[in-house]
Amino acid sequence: MRVSRAAKAESRDRIVAAAARRLRAAGVEGSSVGDMMADAGMTHGGFYRHFANKDALVAAAIAAAFAEFSEPLAAGVAAGEAPAAAADFVARYLGDGHVAHPELGCPVPATAADIARSGDAARAAFGAGATAVVDALAAALTGPRRRERAWRQFAMLAGAVLIARASDPATAAEVLATARRGSL
Amino acid sequence: MRVSRAAKAESRDRIVAAAARRLRAAGVEGSSVGDMMADAGMTHGGFYRHFANKDALVAAAIAAAFAEFSEPLAAGVAAGEAPAAAADFVARYLGDGHVAHPELGCPVPATAADIARSGDAARAAFGAGATAVVDALAAALTGPRRRERAWRQFAMLAGAVLIARASDPATAAEVLATARRGSL
DNA sequence: CTCGAAAGATGATGTGCATCATCTTTGCTT
DNA sequence: AAGCAAAGATGATGCACATCATCTTTCGAG
Numbered sequence: 379m380r381v382s383r384a385a386k387a388e389s390r391d392r393i394v395a396a397a398a399r400r401l402r403a404a405g406v407e408g409s410s411v412g413d414m415m416a417d418a419g420m421t422h423g424g425f426y427r428h429f430a431n432k433d434a435l436v437a438a439a440i441a442a443a444f445a446e447f448s449e450p451l452a453a454g455v456a457a458g459e460a461p462a463a464a465a466d467f468v469a470r471y472l473g474d475g476h477v478a479h480p481e482l483g484c485p486v487p488a489t490a491a492d493i494a495r496s497g498d499a500a501r502a503a504f505g506a507g508a509t510a511v512v513d514a515l516a517a518a519l520t521g522p523r524r525r526e527r528a529w530r531q532f533a534m535l536a537g538a539v540l541i542a543r544a545s546d547p548a549t550a551a552e553v554l555a556t557a558r559r560g561s562l
Numbered sequence: 563m564r565v566s567r568a569a570k571a572e573s574r575d576r577i578v579a580a581a582a583r584r585l586r587a588a589g590v591e592g593s594s595v596g597d598m599m600a601d602a603g604m605t606h607g608g609f610y611r612h613f614a615n616k617d618a619l620v621a622a623a624i625a626a627a628f629a630e631f632s633e634p635l636a637a638g639v640a641a642g643e644a645p646a647a648a649a650d651f652v653a654r655y656l657g658d659g660h661v662a663h664p665e666l667g668c669p670v671p672a673t674a675a676d677i678a679r680s681g682d683a684a685r686a687a688f689g690a691g692a693t694a695v696v697d698a699l700a701a702a703l704t705g706p707r708r709r710e711r712a713w714r715q716f717a718m719l720a721g722a723v724l725i726a727r728a729s730d731p732a733t734a735a736e737v738l739a740t741a742r743r744g745s746l
Numbered sequence: 747c748t749c750g751a752a753a754g755a756t757g758a759t760g761t762g763c764a765t766c767a768t769c770t771t772t773g774c775t776t
Numbered sequence: 777a778a779g780c781a782a783a784g785a786t787g788a789t790g791c792a793c794a795t796c797a798t799c800t801t802t803c804g805a806g
Contacts, residue, residue: 379753379755379800379801379802380751380752380753380754380800380801380802380803380804381753381754381801381802381803382753382803382804383803383804385753385803386752386753386754389753389754404679405675405676405679407589407591407592408591408679410792410793410794411793411794411795412793412794420753420754420755421754421755421756422755422756422793422794422795423753423754423755423756423757424753424754424755425754425794425795426795426796427752427753427754431794431795432794432795480678486721486724486725486728487674487675487724488675489728490675490725490727490728491589491671491672491673491674491675491676491724491727491728492589492675493728494664494724494727494728495588495589495592501728501729501730502730504728504729504730505728505729505730505732505734506730506733508725508733508737509733509736525740526740526743526744527744529722529736529737529740529741530722530740530744532721532725533717533718533719533720533722533724533725533737533741534714534717534718534721535717535721536721536724536725537716537717537718537719537720537721537722537724538713538714538721540670540671540674540675540678540717540720540721540724541670541674541692541716541717541720543674543675543678544670544673544674544675544677544678544685544688544689545685545688545689545692546682546685546686546688546689546690548689549689549690549692550689552693552713553692553713553717556709556710556713556714557713557714557717559710560710560711560714563770563771563772563783563784563785564771564772564773564774564781564782564783564784565772565773565782565784566772566773566774566783567773567774569773569783570782570783570784573783594762594763594764595763595764595765596762596763596764604783604784604785605784605785605786606764606765606785606786607783607784607785607786607787608783608784608785609764609765609784610766611782611783611784612783615764615765616764616765
């Protein structure tokens, strides 16, 4: 069957959105093309009408995941409420919901190790997404070296959630409590 | 063929050491039992004489990887030279060699996302390994809340290396330079 | 209004994987 | 010294995956 041009674009969006979720939940190697197409409501057949290969979808999905996850932060900064938006971002980042639901969370703790083994396109999308987050966080800071402090803060957040997800409950609770208490 | 009891223990050590390397380089799903056995100089056949399943090997390999990577730090602390050992650890952690060679590096940025999807045994080994690193780092600090500051420092290090490995070269250079300049 | 082309379904191909069964050899117990 | 049991090799088994070929249907250009 054939579909209209608008419907094709919508299909592509559905594939990317489905991939963005599944990649964060199951990792790159744990997410098959067929699974992601099924999540998007299609069979695996039409996949290569949209993407050259799995890597191309991964790159697009990483960009989408960053955009989705940091949308509230970006919106707050654009609205001139950077400090409040950044505080909300940090609280959400270290919240139990974020730790328990990587499929809707930050791509850094969920997918970075896989992206490190992926192609240049995915790495470029990842670097751009991380940089955008840091730019927004830096907008909420005052004083010297705002950008540097924003990078360290973001790295600490990502590391804390990463360790918490991979550890036993007691260790996870300790890292998270400590990260919540600390600001850079 | 059969092998002596000592030779069996040595075989097991070789399997664990090979797995510890390959898991950090290729991830859990990217490392097949057959590959790891071949790295250890054997065929896949004898694997289940040593481990109940792949997960059991992953757990053992994570413990071994933490022990190997943090050995210099632990030795320095045990020798009463905690401050110097911790400084060396941080410099090594953020060094180009560590970023470029995950197979010999810290298990946190290399394997945490995979371990988060693994069983309880692997999570317990991971939490214990991370806690041991933090204990050693805390021994090098003075003043209040040493343990908390050590956790935040370690999370920041892991996050920075994680982001650097997954990003384009320009972004990676920026994160690393920033992390090197910053102390918590 | 018609026809080529393309979206997506169905199905095939070849590969790789975890796990198990079996066989051979040989250490270790009696 | 003898035979049992176990380490590791060889070889299935059954499944999952990325990619490609083909077929059907319908869009959109002329």
